[in-house]
Amino acid sequence: xxxxxxxxxxxxxxxxxxxxxxxxxxxxxxxxxxxxxxxxxxxxxxxxxxxxxxxxxxxxxxxxxxxxxxxxxxxxxxxxxxxxxxxxxxxxxxxxxxxxxxxxxxxxxxxxxxxxxxxxxxxxxxxxxxxxxxxxxxxxxxxxxxxxxxxxxxxxxxxxxxxxxxxxxxxxxxxxxxxxxxxxxxxxxxxxxxxxxxxxxxxxxxxxxxxxxxxxxxxxxxxxxxxxxxxxxxx
Numbered sequence: 001x002x003x004x005x006x007x008x009x010x011x012x013x014x015x016x017x018x019x020x021x022x023x024x025x026x027x028x029x030x031x032x033x034x035x036x037x038x039x040x041x042x043x044x045x046x047x048x049x050x051x052x053x054x055x056x057x058x059x060x061x062x063x064x065x066x067x068x069x070x071x072x073x074x075x076x077x078x079x080x081x082x083x084x085x086x087x088x089x090x091x092x093x094x095x096x097x098x099x100x101x102x103x104x105x106x107x108x109x110x111x112x113x114x115x116x117x118x119x120x121x122x123x124x125x126x127x128x129x130x131x132x133x134x135x136x137x138x139x140x141x142x143x144x145x146x147x148x149x150x151x152x153x154x155x156x157x158x159x160x161x162x163x164x165x166x167x168x169x170x171x172x173x174x175x176x177x178x179x180x181x182x183x184x185x186x187x188x189x190x191x192x193x194x195x196x197x198x199x200x201x202x203x204x205x206x207x208x209x210x211x212x213x214x215x216x217x218x219x220x221x222x223x224x225x226x227x228x229x230x231x232x233x234x235x
Contacts, residue, residue: 001102006033006123008115010061011181015151016105018167018174019217022235030070031099035119040079043187056183064180082115096130097139101146103233112155124224145226147233149219161218165234168214
């Protein structure tokens with residue numbers, strides 16, 4: 001299978017990376033798509049130029065992907081000013097087709113960040129259109145729409161988890177990979193008092209306790225045409 005993370009920013013894969021690593025070990029191909037350039041993620045350096053910030057975020061995500069032999073596609077839209085436009089839709093449809101997505105992870109539709117919510121809406125539309133021949137792109141349409149699972153948001157939201165993946169054997173590797181986002185580990189400590197390790201460990205321990213393992217990631221399927229399958233897709 002082809003497993004694709006479609007997120008607003010570089011490091012938003014935090015809530016599904018353990019599951020994706022588990023997918024890779026069963027023989028799946030991984031790809032990561034980010035819709036924005038991540039250029040406003042520098043609370044530690046608010047005067048940094050957009051192009052410099054974007055280059056850092058791109059390099060960090062590229063390094064993570066290289067470490068696990070995954071494809072990386074960056075659509076490069078302006079961070080924190082993401083809008084659903086015809087151009088963005090067309091480029092995201094192409095990215096979904098190019099990666100031959102069978103399973104997509106993306107944001108939940110309730111979230112503290114408007115970019116995240118916009119990406120959820122984009123995926124709802126573009127995942128369906130990626131399997132229809134009425135929109136022409138460089139890559140051929142998918143044979144069928146991909147399954148879509150939503151990741152748990154950060155903040156005071158009620159998340160209706162329906163699917164859990166035991167990532168106990170992947171937690172440490174996941175945290176180590178996320179440290180490639182060094183700029184964001186620093187920014188998270190300044191903004192929240194927690195870096196990737198604590199943010200991952202705290203929630204994954206809680207979800208693991210719910211289902212009887214050490215660490216787990218939780219998901220819910222996107223309620224959209226073609227996104228829910230009558231067979232198991234998660235590892």
